[in-house]
Amino acid sequence: MTTKTSLKGKNAIVTGAAVGLGNAYAAALAGEGVNIAVIDIREDVAKVPSQLARHGVKVLAFHGDVANPADVRRVVDTTQSVFGSIDILINNAGIWGASGAEDDLDKSLADYEKIVGTNMKGEYLFGRAVIPIMIAQGKGGEIVNVATDHHVTCGTPHNVCPNLATCPWNKPNPGFQGPPRPTGGGEMMDLYDAGKWGLNGFLFAWAKALRPHNIRVNGFCMGATDSYMLRSFHNFNPSKEEEASWMRAEDNAQALIDLLKEGPQGRTAENMNFCVGRPVKLEPPRSLKYILPESVATTGA
Numbered sequence: 001m002t003t004k005t006s007l008k009g010k011n012a013i014v015t016g017a018a019v020g021l022g023n024a025y026a027a028a029l030a031g032e033g034v035n036i037a038v039i040d041i042r043e044d045v046a047k048v049p050s051q052l053a054r055h056g057v058k059v060l061a062f063h064g065d066v067a068n069p070a071d072v073r074r075v076v077d078t079t080q081s082v083f084g085s086i087d088i089l090i091n092n093a094g095i096w097g098a099s100g101a102e103d104d105l106d107k108s109l110a111d112y113e114k115i116v117g118t119n120m121k122g123e124y125l126f127g128r129a130v131i132p133i134m135i136a137q138g139k140g141g142e143i144v145n146v147a148t149d150h151h152v153t154c155g156t157p158h159n160v161c162p163n164l165a166t167c168p169w170n171k172p173n174p175g176f177q178g179p180p181r182p183t184g185g186g187e188m189m190d191l192y193d194a195g196k197w198g199l200n201g202f203l204f205a206w207a208k209a210l211r212p213h214n215i216r217v218n219g220f221c222m223g224a225t226d227s228y229m230l231r232s233f234h235n236f237n238p239s240k241e242e243e244a245s246w247m248r249a250e251d252n253a254q255a256l257i258d259l260l261k262e263g264p265q266g267r268t269a270e271n272m273n274f275c276v277g278r279p280v281k282l283e284p285p286r287s288l289k290y291i292l293p294e295s296v297a298t299t300g301a
């Protein structure tokens with residue numbers, strides 16, 4: 001992909017942007033001249049406009065819950081009315097919680113509302129609210145859903161880290177002992193992983209349905225990346241070795257910018273893996289085998 005689409009003057013919604021990866025995505029987009037609307041359940045989301053002021057873009061900050069339809073409607077309607085259009089949706093808000101096969105029913109129901117409510121319902125509602133607007137605008141659009149690399153939540157079977165034979169990064173990096181590795185999850189995060197895996201359902205269905213409208217839909221399924229959430233796993237006191245192995249949110253945000261700059265002719269329906277021990281960079285686009293008939297897909301995008 002040689003030509004890069006400029007993002008300047010586009011309008012984006014980033015969910016869960018008070019801290020962590022969402023905050024890095026909002027900053028990177030603002031640095032490209034994108035007007036930003038953020039929503040977060042944390043009250044300190046109110047600081048985001050002053051954080052981004054130096055970029056000279058418009059910034060709207062909403063205190064709200066991505067799982068609450070009224071909050072989703074308020075964010076989307078206000079953003080459209082103030083910015084005039086919505087070009088980019090970054091479905092990033094997420095929470096983790098310990099859950100497993102032996103939990104009792106009461107805990108399980110509460111966990112479901114909380115974890116799947118945010119990680120899956122939030123993305124679903126924002127998608128449903130924004131997609132009709134993007135279609136009506138008739139100028140394409142970008143949706144990126146944020147999943148995780150836990151076990152096979154990256155989805156498509158050929159894309160499981162770390163043993164993807166075709167992966168150009170599939171070798172140890174200097175300074176990192178051992179091969180790339182997927183992180184976390186497993187028996188103590190069954191709901192988190194199920195919800196993140198479920199995002200692949202939206203990814204492929206939306207990418208296929210929206211391709212005629214030049215709306216691309218992609219996903220990020222990264223491993224351990226420095227954030228508020230990751231530090232909370234370690235009671236905010238990680239070992240030096242653990243901390244040194246983490247990826248940087250800023251690098252992940254740069255990969256997001258590189259993805260968006262591919263523009264309408266770029267890849268769609270990819271859930272892109274960023275795995276501890278590999279460079280945080282986009283791999284070359286894959287064929288559209290999951291959204292096109294096999295005979296067409298084998299020729300590539």
Ligand SMILES: NC(=O)c1ccc[n+]([C@@H]2O[C@H](COP(=O)([O-])OP(=O)(O)OC[C@H]3O[C@@H](n4cnc5c(N)ncnc54)[C@H](O)[C@@H]3O)[C@@H](O)[C@H]2O)c1
Pocket residue numbers: 015016017018019020021022039040041042064065066067092093094095118122146147148149221222223224225226227228229230
């Ligand atoms: N950091 C990692 O290692 C990692 C790895 C894989 C996937 N992820 C995913 O990346 C995304 C960002 O995670 P992070 O590590 O930056 O976490 P984080 O906790 O640092 O930031 C998440 C943000 O989302 C907000 N949020 C949570 N629930 C919300 C809700 N219901 N409504 C609105 N906002 C809400 C939080 O308040 C917070 O500001 C999540 O979807 C997470 O599952 C993170």
